[in-house]
Amino acid sequence: MIGRYSGVVPHGDLLFLQKLAERLRDRTFLHINSTRAGGGVAEILQRMIPIMKELGIGARWDTIEGDDLFFDMTKKVHNALQGNKEHITKEMWDHHYDINRMNAKRLDLDADAVLIHDPQPAPLVEFRKSATWMWRCHIDVSDPVPEVWSNLKGYCAKYDAAIFSVAKFARAMGTDEFIIPPSIDPLSEKNRDVKEEEINETLQKYHIPPDRALLLQVSRFDRFKDPLGVISAYRMVKKYNDCILVLAGSPATDDPEGEVVLKEVRDHAADDPDIHILLLPPFSDKDINALQRAATVVLQKSLREGFGLTVSEAMWKGKPVIGGATGGIPLQIVHGVTGFLVHSVEGCAFRIRQFLNNPDMSARMGERGREFVRNNFLITRQTRDYLSVWYSLENKGKSVLTL
Amino acid sequence: MEETIRPFEFRQCISILKATGRMAKNLREFRQGIAEVNEESVYHHTCQYFMKEHAREYTNDFAHWAGESLEERALSEHLSNVDPYDFESISDLRNEFVRVIDSYLVFFPEPREVLPGDEFYFNQTITFVFPTGVRAQNLAEFLMAIKHVDVASIYYHFYEARTRLGSGIDDFSAWLENVFGKNDLAGRIRSIDPFMHTIEGIREHLIEYVEAEVRRDMEVMT
Numbered sequence: 194m195i196g197r198y199s200g201v202v203p204h205g206d207l208l209f210l211q212k213l214a215e216r217l218r219d220r221t222f223l224h225i226n227s228t229r230a231g232g233g234v235a236e237i238l239q240r241m242i243p244i245m246k247e248l249g250i251g252a253r254w255d256t257i258e259g260d261d262l263f264f265d266m267t268k269k270v271h272n273a274l275q276g277n278k279e280h281i282t283k284e285m286w287d288h289h290y291d292i293n294r295m296n297a298k299r300l301d302l303d304a305d306a307v308l309i310h311d312p313q314p315a316p317l318v319e320f321r322k323s324a325t326w327m328w329r330c331h332i333d334v335s336d337p338v339p340e341v342w343s344n345l346k347g348y349c350a351k352y353d354a355a356i357f358s359v360a361k362f363a364r365a366m367g368t369d370e371f372i373i374p375p376s377i378d379p380l381s382e383k384n385r386d387v388k389e390e391e392i393n394e395t396l397q398k399y400h401i402p403p404d405r406a407l408l409l410q411v412s413r414f415d416r417f418k419d420p421l422g423v424i425s426a427y428r429m430v431k432k433y434n435d436c437i438l439v440l441a442g443s444p445a446t447d448d449p450e451g452e453v454v455l456k457e458v459r460d461h462a463a464d465d466p467d468i469h470i471l472l473l474p475p476f477s478d479k480d481i482n483a484l485q486r487a488a489t490v491v492l493q494k495s496l497r498e499g500f501g502l503t504v505s506e507a508m509w510k511g512k513p514v515i516g517g518a519t520g521g522i523p524l525q526i527v528h529g530v531t532g533f534l535v536h537s538v539e540g541c542a543f544r545i546r547q548f549l550n551n552p553d554m555s556a557r558m559g560e561r562g563r564e565f566v567r568n569n570f571l572i573t574r575q576t577r578d579y580l581s582v583w584y585s586l587e588n589k590g591k592s593v594l595t596l
Numbered sequence: 597m598e599e600t601i602r603p604f605e606f607r608q609c610i611s612i613l614k615a616t617g618r619m620a621k622n623l624r625e626f627r628q629g630i631a632e633v634n635e636e637s638v639y640h641h642t643c644q645y646f647m648k649e650h651a652r653e654y655t656n657d658f659a660h661w662a663g664e665s666l667e668e669r670a671l672s673e674h675l676s677n678v679d680p681y682d683f684e685s686i687s688d689l690r691n692e693f694v695r696v697i698d699s700y701l702v703f704f705p706e707p708r709e710v711l712p713g714d715e716f717y718f719n720q721t722i723t724f725v726f727p728t729g730v731r732a733q734n735l736a737e738f739l740m741a742i743k744h745v746d747v748a749s750i751y752y753h754f755y756e757a758r759t760r761l762g763s764g765i766d767d768f769s770a771w772l773e774n775v776f777g778k779n780d781l782a783g784r785i786r787s788i789d790p791f792m793h794t795i796e797g798i799r800e801h802l803i804e805y806v807e808a809e810v811r812r813d814m815e816v817m818t
Contacts, residue, residue, distance in 0.1 A: 203746055203748070204746055205608050205610065205728065205746035205748050205749065206610075208726070208728060208729070209610050209724065209726060212726045213724075335713075357615070360613070360615055360717035360719055361619075361713070361715065361717055363615035363617065363717070365617040366617075369614065370614065370615040370617065371612060371613065371614050371615070372612075372613040372614070372615060372719065373612070373613075519713065568747070577610065578612050581610070581612045581722070581724060582612060585612065585722045591722070592636050592720070592721070592722055592723065593722075593723045593724075593725060594722065594723070594724050594725070595724075595725045595726070596724055596725070596726040
């Protein structure tokens with residue numbers, strides 16, 4: 194499998210992975226999260242564990258089990274860490290601990306390194322045996338509800354290290370804190386190379402004309418993604434530039450807020466035949482891939498964002514991108530180099546016009562964006578970073594390590 | 597007996613980012629942070645600036661933040677003019693940044709706070725150095741290697757070497773001078789402005805200079 198990445202990811206990343214693996218060979222690395230399917234964490238683990246195994250590392254992946262009460266509570270914790278007001282009672286925290294205690298009996302926690310993903314399994318650290326324990330936080334915790342963070346921190350501080358996606362998410366905890374951004378898999382269904390016919394098939398399926406400039410935003414129908422702002426920007430662009438707008442997201446079946454936003458989007462789009470609102474069913478990765486490749490300009494005009502990996506997905510396809518200057522988007526878009534960062538609807542419209550009127554600049558930035566993603570946001574980089582943190586914790590105190 | 601040539605062993609480095617837990621939201625906190633963070637953090641935000649892709653407006657993270665987030669343009673120009681390779685130690689480099697900010701504060705004592713989300717986060721790195729398995733024994737092999745090694749290898753030998761070897765000297769020119777006596781070529785490489793190029797731009801300059809030298813050598817031989 195790892196051979197398939199040769200010629201796609203930086204040669205040095207593969208070389209470094211092999212060098213690190215020589216030192217970690219036959220040692221065990223356990224990952225634990227709360228779900229095997231759905232969500233970015235499961236998506237990346239499904240692909241990362243086989244890579245680690247192929248490198249000769251005894252990588253395993255387990256999930257914790259819990260009841261509805263547990264998952265309701267952890268959903269509230271998730272929201273509170275992102276800054277939403279939630280009240281978590283002492284009984285709920287006790288239940289959180291009890292469920293983890295039961296999982297600790299069920300799971301084999303014996304490994305040389307253990308990486309615990311997100312708050313759900315965080316209390317497992319109370320049952321640690323020897324070895325290196327790391328807590329990986331995938332959530333934007335830059336502005337959490339203080340008492341919720343304070344409770345969780347009690348567990349996090351017991352790890353040897355915590356890992357955050359963006360520097361501003363890191364919290365002072367008295368333990369080592371590393372910054373490891375998430376990544377995309379260039380060989381996955383969402384990012385692999387596709388044939389021209391596959392792109393046309395998707396465009397036909399969704400009745401999108403192939404011969405007009407296409408502006409695209411792929412995201413949930415969520416106010417933080419600012420779909421109404423995207424429509425307003427498109428209207429400003431349209432005054433002088435012919436184009437169509439595609440807003441592609443998932444149907445909001447289990448999210449009442451999503452239904453409301455979707456209705457607002459439809460109302461705002463009115464009966465403009467050039468605005469295509471697509472509700473993509475689950476497992477639409479191939480269609481997303483095709484839409485991103487068909488796009489002239491890709492937008493991620495978020496007002497608040499965790500990391501926003503759709504930006505890297507579009508950049509990997511060599512597309513000019515425009516993103517809101519929030520969350521992890523500024524890490525991916527180097528303003529004026531790999532795309533444009535915007536702070537307003539007007540700014541977004543202006544940058545779209547620049548791209549539509551300067552195909553050479555679009556191509557140049559798209560190409561630099563692709564190389565930037567190659568060097569920074571592919572799965573081999575994230576794999577090497579996890580192994581590096583483990584290795585550095587076993588060689589504590591050194592800022593330069595020679596392999 | 598033939599003299600053994602010391603080959604050039606290409607190495608490269610990869611770094612992982614570590615938070616120091618310190619941040620600044622205005623110039624006074626920023627100044628205090630620079631004065632107090634560990635040396636690894638000062639090194640990361642200055643000497644390792646070229647590991648990252650960025651607009652060619654600034655030459656270190658401190659200047660970048662002062663210009664883009666604090667919007668103190670004059671200060672960012674002063675900070676960009678600090679050459680980290682002019683200093684014998686990180687401590688001296690740190691003192692220079694603090695001096696520049698203190699001078700600025702005399703004339704502009706009440707700079708504003710940055711917008712939420714634009715704070716400066718002091719980070720540091722743990723760096724891994726490893727051999728790439730590529731070695732060159734003569735100028736032609738060196739040229740081939742320069743064309744194909746990863747940018748992280750060019751970074752290691754051109755930028756990181758300056759602090760490792762001291763005096764702003766890079767590994768490439770040192771090898772060409774010490775092993776082959778190519779003083780002119782070494783001088784041309786040392787005259788490449790390290791602040792004005794991407795690493796790919798540095799690679800292009802290296803290729804141009806070495807290619808010209810190889811061509812010259814071949815012409816002499818015929």
